Amino acid sequence: MEQLFVGxxxxxxxxGEGVFWEGDTASDxxxxxxxxxxxxxxxxxxxxxxxGFRFSGETLGLSCEDTYCYTxxxxxxxxxxxxxxxxxxAMSDExxxxxSLLLEKVFEEIRDARQHIIVLGQLGAEERTAHFLxxxxxxxxxxxxxxxxxxxxxxxxxIADYLGLTIETVCRVLSKLKRDGLIALEGRxxxxxxxxxxxxxxxxxxxxxxxxxxxWTPAKWPx
Amino acid sequence: MEQLFVGxxxxxxxxGEGVFWEGDTASDxxxxxxxxxxxxxxxxxxxxxxxGFRFSGETLGLSCEDTYCYTxxxxxxxxxxxxxxxxxxAMSDExxxxxSLLLEKVFEEIRDARQHIIVLGQLGAEERTAHFLxxxxxxxxxxxxxxxxxxxxxxxxxIADYLGLTIETVCRVLSKLKRDGLIALEGRxxxxxxxxxxxxxxxxxxxxxxxxxxxWTPAKWPx
DNA sequence: CGGGTGTTTGAAAGGCATCAAAAAGCGTGG
DNA sequence: CCACGCTTTTTGATGCCTTTCAAACACCCG
Numbered sequence: 001m002e003q004l005f006v007g008x009x010x011x012x013x014x015x016g017e018g019v020f021w022e023g024d025t026a027s028d029x030x031x032x033x034x035x036x037x038x039x040x041x042x043x044x045x046x047x048x049x050x051x052g053f054r055f056s057g058e059t060l061g062l063s064c065e066d067t068y069c070y071t072x073x074x075x076x077x078x079x080x081x082x083x084x085x086x087x088x089x090a091m092s093d094e095x096x097x098x099x100s101l102l103l104e105k106v107f108e109e110i111r112d113a114r115q116h117i118i119v120l121g122q123l124g125a126e127e128r129t130a131h132f133l134x135x136x137x138x139x140x141x142x143x144x145x146x147x148x149x150x151x152x153x154x155x156x157x158x159i160a161d162y163l164g165l166t167i168e169t170v171c172r173v174l175s176k177l178k179r180d181g182l183i184a185l186e187g188r189x190x191x192x193x194x195x196x197x198x199x200x201x202x203x204x205x206x207x208x209x210x211x212x213x214x215x216w217t218p219a220k221w222p223x
Numbered sequence: 224m225e226q227l228f229v230g231x232x233x234x235x236x237x238x239g240e241g242v243f244w245e246g247d248t249a250s251d252x253x254x255x256x257x258x259x260x261x262x263x264x265x266x267x268x269x270x271x272x273x274x275g276f277r278f279s280g281e282t283l284g285l286s287c288e289d290t291y292c293y294t295x296x297x298x299x300x301x302x303x304x305x306x307x308x309x310x311x312x313a314m315s316d317e318x319x320x321x322x323s324l325l326l327e328k329v330f331e332e333i334r335d336a337r338q339h340i341i342v343l344g345q346l347g348a349e350e351r352t353a354h355f356l357x358x359x360x361x362x363x364x365x366x367x368x369x370x371x372x373x374x375x376x377x378x379x380x381x382i383a384d385y386l387g388l389t390i391e392t393v394c395r396v397l398s399k400l401k402r403d404g405l406i407a408l409e410g411r412x413x414x415x416x417x418x419x420x421x422x423x424x425x426x427x428x429x430x431x432x433x434x435x436x437x438x439w440t441p442a443k444w445p446x
Numbered sequence: 447c448g449g450g451t452g453t454t455t456g457a458a459a460g461g462c463a464t465c466a467a468a469a470a471g472c473g474t475g476g
Numbered sequence: 477c478c479a480c481g482c483t484t485t486t487t488g489a490t491g492c493c494t495t496t497c498a499a500a501c502a503c504c505c506g
Contacts, residue, residue: 043429104288106333116340117340118272
């Protein structure tokens with residue numbers, strides 16, 4: 001996947017700058033070299049629904065058809081490589097192997113979307129937030145030493161719009177998790193996950209991903 | 224798409240019967256000849272999250288990788304045709320055109336999932352329910368005469384589990400919509416959408432699908 | 447016609463949103 | 477390097493919407 005983008009020029013975007021907008025012709029796909037993006041749609045009444053975040057090394061713009069279905073905006077300063085869809089199509093016609101690689105990326109997005117559906121449809125505020133933290137930790141490929149420290153460059157408002165909550169509720173939940181000793185807050189954008197197993201439990205554990213730190217197997221059945 | 228399944232034997236399932244289960248090896252894809260299915264996952268604590276419904280003519284099991292990611296269960300008596308993924312792969316290797324057809328189906332599922340995310344994350348109970356009704360109407364390819372009558376074979380509990388609400392809330396919202404004259408209830412499984420434009424308005428109108436009955440264009444901007 | 451399941455309605459409780467204000471970060475300029 | 481002012485975050489008080497618990501009702505099938 002990396003190899004697709006080698007030699008492509010690296011564009012730069014300042015924090016808050018848009019990379020593309022919902023409805024634009026989807027001419028390119030992107031790979032993030034460095035930084036963090038938020039992907040969102042604005043509803044007619046002005047509400048903002050954040051569909052996801054993308055970090056260094058991740059791909060962007062694959063699961064669209066003719067137009068981008070959300071706006072992509074830099075959370076931090078971002079550097080990314082661009083590849084035209086025409087070029088991509090040409091390459092995938094040549095290299096058979098590429099087809100299944102791309103399809104896998106698309107399936108990954110479906111998995112994430114379905115996960116998101118369950119989080120929004122079934123979980124309460126505390127559970128949603130815990131799930132967000134745990135999956136952020138998993139995503140950064142966090143070193144498996146506990147406690148795990150994660151960097152969250154986005155604002156609380158971003159998190160709220162992603163989780164379908166208000167900013168106040170997100171703050172309150174984080175404060176409560178801190179009071180309960182599950183996490184520690186270090187400034188605005190760094191959170192230490194002190195008791196990962198408790199967080200995973202809160203999150204519902206409906207994940208099909210492999211556990212972050214499989215140190216012991218809980219004995220669920222007597223004998 | 225239809226042609227893929229011609230000649231395949233048609234399996235029958237009684238109402239309530241399972242077609243496949245979450246975690247099963249995803250050996251086949253299906254096309255529904257007749258009937259309605261619900262697709263769901265059960266969370267560790269027993270909650271049921273309905274990911275969607277499938278009706279006559281629709282396809283099933285495409286957007287999975289090695290195992291099915293949800294359980295499929297007959298809501299009504301169902302007849303469906305089955306096609307092994309091995310066979311499908313072989314066919315798509317031969318017929319180049321098939322590739323993009325299948326990819327389109329996958330993209331359709333992503334679109335639906337993202338829609339669902341917005342509904343669950345941003346809309347209130349009344350808005351969610353209105354959206355469900357409107358999109359059900361659109362799906363049945365309803366005749367564009369108003370009022371539109373839709374058949375909803377699933378139970379209220381199914382609808383609740385799909386919309387992330389309780390059965391009581393779904394009932395109350397339907398009753399309110401009825402009181403307000405937006406819909407009429409004919410028995411348990413038939414609903415008449417009396418004032419479609421009002422319902423669409425309630426639903427948020429964030430849909431990118433074409434309008435159901437474009438009879439007039441609302442003048443949004445003065446002059 | 448009667449039983450059972452599914453649906454509807456009511457009353458009370460709980461959780462999240464809203465409104466408001468204080469506190470904490472953070473960049474800027476003195 | 478510190479002080480200032482702005483933005484972001486946090487905390488508090490109140491209200492609304494949805495859930496929960498409970499009971500009546502309707503529909504469907506035998």
